[in-house]
Amino acid sequence: MKRPRIKRRGGIGRLAEQLVWLASGLAESGCRVEDRYWEERLSGVIDTVLGSDDEDTLNAALDQLFGNDTPGYDELADHIESRAESAAGVSAEHDILLIAAPVLAWSRFNIPATSLSATTLANIRVHLQAHVLASGTRLAIADFIFSPDQLPQGYCATAQFAGIMGRAAIDGHDLHIETAGMPETTQFLSDTRYLLAAVAVRKGEALFRWQEPDGSREQALEQWRSQGGACLAPLMPGCALEFVLPEAYFAASRMADKGSRPYSVRASVAFLGAALDAPAPSLVAVIAPFWDQQIEEYRIGFTLRGREDVVHGVVWPLLGTEDEAMDVPAAIEAVLRECGVGDVRVLDHRFPLEYCEDCGAPMYPSPEGEIVHAEMPEDHTEQVPRHLH
Numbered sequence: 351m352k353r354p355r356i357k358r359r360g361g362i363g364r365l366a367e368q369l370v371w372l373a374s375g376l377a378e379s380g381c382r383v384e385d386r387y388w389e390e391r392l393s394g395v396i397d398t399v400l401g402s403d404d405e406d407t408l409n410a411a412l413d414q415l416f417g418n419d420t421p422g423y424d425e426l427a428d429h430i431e432s433r434a435e436s437a438a439g440v441s442a443e444h445d446i447l448l449i450a451a452p453v454l455a456w457s458r459f460n461i462p463a464t465s466l467s468a469t470t471l472a473n474i475r476v477h478l479q480a481h482v483l484a485s486g487t488r489l490a491i492a493d494f495i496f497s498p499d500q501l502p503q504g505y506c507a508t509a510q511f512a513g514i515m516g517r518a519a520i521d522g523h524d525l526h527i528e529t530a531g532m533p534e535t536t537q538f539l540s541d542t543r544y545l546l547a548a549v550a551v552r553k554g555e556a557l558f559r560w561q562e563p564d565g566s567r568e569q570a571l572e573q574w575r576s577q578g579g580a581c582l583a584p585l586m587p588g589c590a591l592e593f594v595l596p597e598a599y600f601a602a603s604r605m606a607d608k609g610s611r612p613y614s615v616r617a618s619v620a621f622l623g624a625a626l627d628a629p630a631p632s633l634v635a636v637i638a639p640f641w642d643q644q645i646e647e648y649r650i651g652f653t654l655r656g657r658e659d660v661v662h663g664v665v666w667p668l669l670g671t672e673d674e675a676m677d678v679p680a681a682i683e684a685v686l687r688e689c690g691v692g693d694v695r696v697l698d699h700r701f702p703l704e705y706c707e708d709c710g711a712p713m714y715p716s717p718e719g720e721i722v723h724a725e726m727p728e729d730h731t732e733q734v735p736r737h738l739h
């Protein structure tokens with residue numbers, strides 16, 4: 351999940367003030383003993399706020415610290431995430447952790463968000479326990495592959511979901527997800543899907559395979575890619591897939607957000623190659639920064655060599671503390687070059703964060719330095735995912 355970016359507000363409430371004070375105190379503490387003092391109190395207030403479903407108080411405190419006290423902001427954000435994903439207060443005897451196994455996908459057709467059969471759940475359970483989780487862990491898997499639109503929205507909803515999943519994990523059974531009334535999935539050429547699960551162990555015991563002396567993250571990822579991949583790939587026909595290491599919910603989501611940026615650039619190049627019979631060397635890619643109050647993202651417009659119209663575009667969002675001081679265009683250019691794109695141009699002009707008024711699609715930079723709607727050539731439109739229309 352992305353950390354919130356700055357929003358200005360009026361005065362903040364008493365609980366938000368307390369969160370700010372405790373997080374700043376923790377950030378300035380010089381030893382573990384003092385850390386523990388602040389941490390216990392900070393966790394206590396966060397649990398109260400999460401328990402009363404008061405998302406505004408958490409955001410008010412984060413907003414107050416953002417830009418004024420970066421170490422304090424980081425402490426508060428880390429502690430809120432940690433309390434939310436570990437279902438604090440659900441069990442006195444167990445440590446609980448909500449985990450996510452993100453899947454990066456691209457397809458010329460639909461990327462499904464779909465329910466899992468009992469057989470698939472049983473297979474996934476075997477592979478998670480053998481390759482990703484420590485021995486002796488209890489596990490609950492949600493029987494649904496979530497799209498980003500369908501994930502719990504906000505810290506409080508995540509904490510509630512972690513609580514429900516955590517109780518199921520202690521009882522050792524999977525969780526049925528009611529799909530009626532779920533938000534609709536926006537279809538993109540490339541997107542992320544999430545398998546969600548919860549792990550429960552006796553307090554203080556290892557959660558993951560790599561916490562055991564003969565395990566490692568690299569080995570866990572390699573085995574999950576092949577074994578977990580074999581379970582999940584049949585559910586997503588017509589999709590190219592890449593598997594992210596299953597991890598604590600927020601850490602895994604951040605890895606997925608980071609990995610999905612180069613993934614979607616590579617997907618775009620592959621898509622244009624297949625849909626327009628336009629191999630990478632014949633593509634022109636234009637990279638430009640898009641601004642609101644601050645820089646928000648880079649957008650990449652694709653054109654065919656010798657033509658002027660932008661046929662496709664992709665967004666490269668900035669994450670966490672990234673800003674214009676980092677050489678993001680160089681990173682994007684490196685990915686495009688790796689894909690074999692022949693002509694890569696970087697524009698310095700600050701473009702406004704504009705979207706199409708009809709369909710909401712982002713506007714992309716053209717080689718002439720204008721922002722335009724991406725349009726596939728007429729005779730190829732029926733093969734294009736909905737958002738490109």
Ligand SMILES: [Zn+2]
Binds near residue numbers: 706708709711723739
């Ligand atoms: Zn449009």
